[in-house]
Amino acid sequence: MPQQRLLIISVSAGSGHVRAAQALLESSTQFNDDFNDIQAEHIDVMSYVGRSFRGAYSDFYRHLIRHAPAVWAYIYQKTDNEDRSDISSILRRTVERICTKKLIKKINDFRPDQIICTHFLPADLLAREISKGRLHCPVWVQVTDFDLHSLWVQPDITGYFAANPEVAYKLRERGVDPGAIHTTGIAVSPVFSEPRSKTVCRRELGLHPELPTALILSGGTRIGTVADIAGRLLKNNDLLQVIALAGNNQTHYAELAQLAQRYPGRLVPVLFSTTIETLMAASDLVITKPGGLTSSECLIMGLPMLLVDPIPGQEERNGDYLMEHGAAVKAHDIVGLDYKISQLIADPDRLMAMRQAMLKLGKPDAACRVLTHVLRHARADAPGN
Numbered sequence: 001m002p003q004q005r006l007l008i009i010s011v012s013a014g015s016g017h018v019r020a021a022q023a024l025l026e027s028s029t030q031f032n033d034d035f036n037d038i039q040a041e042h043i044d045v046m047s048y049v050g051r052s053f054r055g056a057y058s059d060f061y062r063h064l065i066r067h068a069p070a071v072w073a074y075i076y077q078k079t080d081n082e083d084r085s086d087i088s089s090i091l092r093r094t095v096e097r098i099c100t101k102k103l104i105k106k107i108n109d110f111r112p113d114q115i116i117c118t119h120f121l122p123a124d125l126l127a128r129e130i131s132k133g134r135l136h137c138p139v140w141v142q143v144t145d146f147d148l149h150s151l152w153v154q155p156d157i158t159g160y161f162a163a164n165p166e167v168a169y170k171l172r173e174r175g176v177d178p179g180a181i182h183t184t185g186i187a188v189s190p191v192f193s194e195p196r197s198k199t200v201c202r203r204e205l206g207l208h209p210e211l212p213t214a215l216i217l218s219g220g221t222r223i224g225t226v227a228d229i230a231g232r233l234l235k236n237n238d239l240l241q242v243i244a245l246a247g248n249n250q251t252h253y254a255e256l257a258q259l260a261q262r263y264p265g266r267l268v269p270v271l272f273s274t275t276i277e278t279l280m281a282a283s284d285l286v287i288t289k290p291g292g293l294t295s296s297e298c299l300i301m302g303l304p305m306l307l308v309d310p311i312p313g314q315e316e317r318n319g320d321y322l323m324e325h326g327a328a329v330k331a332h333d334i335v336g337l338d339y340k341i342s343q344l345i346a347d348p349d350r351l352m353a354m355r356q357a358m359l360k361l362g363k364p365d366a367a368c369r370v371l372t373h374v375l376r377h378a379r380a381d382a383p384g385n
Contacts (some may be wrong), residue, residue, distance in 0.1 A: 006114050008040065011045045011119035017119040027371055065311045141161065144163070161369075162183045192297050213240070216243070218289045223309050227256050291315060295318055302355040
């Protein structure tokens with residue numbers, strides 16, 4: 001079989017779509033022996049559009065979810081229910097296509113044999129290219145949430161990769177050919193499947209190997225900052241250890257560093273981590289927003305989730321899915337968060353049940369399953385087959 005040129009396209013509106021694409025790129029190297037040579041590349045749509053479009057699309061999204069979540073909830077629901085022939089839908093897609101000509105040129109220059117989209121925007125753009133006869137390779141879509149929004153469903157898509165059977169069912173209900181739907185889970189980096197010792201990871205972080213440990217990945221407007229959460233938990237739970245991730249926020253990191261001086265040996269502030277899997281392995285539970293990729297990573301690692309401040313729409317639906325299956329609980333405010341942490345720490349059997357529920361839902365081989373479907377399709381279409 002000749003070399004396969006695989007293009008993976010994401011959008012950096014939130015980090016999850018990019019991480020799914022990176023997971024597929026990382027996993028593609030495992031297939032070189034079976035499929036000769038695979039030349040894979042990952043591109044971000046936002047690197048190939050103008051500043052005005054990037055600001056309107058990505059920055060405006062971040063602004064809305066941070067400062068006007070109710071407005072985003074309305075937009076999410078409205079676009080889920082709109083018809084593709086609605087004037088607002090036509091205008092939106094027209095603007096998107098005008099502003100992404102550089103992206104289309106990049107795709108044509110790469111000459112892909114297969115394309116996988118981890119966001120609905122490139123899927124929409126490429127569906128038009130296919131309909132106009134300007135793109136002839138198969139285009140696949142990896143849905144990166146545990147529920148389905150209508151924007152994921154586009155005409156002329158070769159196949160869809162669903163996070164769970166419910167997403168697959170909803171794809172069928174929206175008219176997708178059942179033969180084009182594959183329930184694989186959401187693609188996650190292979191590093192989350194590597195075995196790690198909780199004791200060793202805690203010792204590497206300077207924590208006591210036997211004490212209960214919480215990882216804080218997210219704060220929120222209704223909950224408070226990461227430092228607010230860490231301070232309250234440490235004050236009210238004498239035996240609790242906390243790992244708190246500030247991301248790239250220097251102010252939050254400084255607050256955490258100051259707090260760590262008041263609780264020596266019990267708080268590990270982290271500014272940014274490229275080894276989040278190690279922090280997860282050291283923890284008994286995680287406080288986080290239920291993004292599709294973060295949730296999938298936690299599922300694979302069997303890390304019970306305490307959900308805070310989910311984005312209306314996709315994250316709320318993700319959270320519902322996790323709670324329905326006993327893998328997560330939710331706190332509406334910082335007082336409830338403190339209470340639920342205390343309850344979980346005092347009930348190791350419940351924590352273990354949540355861990356087992358997560359492992360049952362986890363799909364550690366999702367990236368490989370996605371790539372297997374794509375590459376087998378390429379082999380079936382190869383000359384002589």
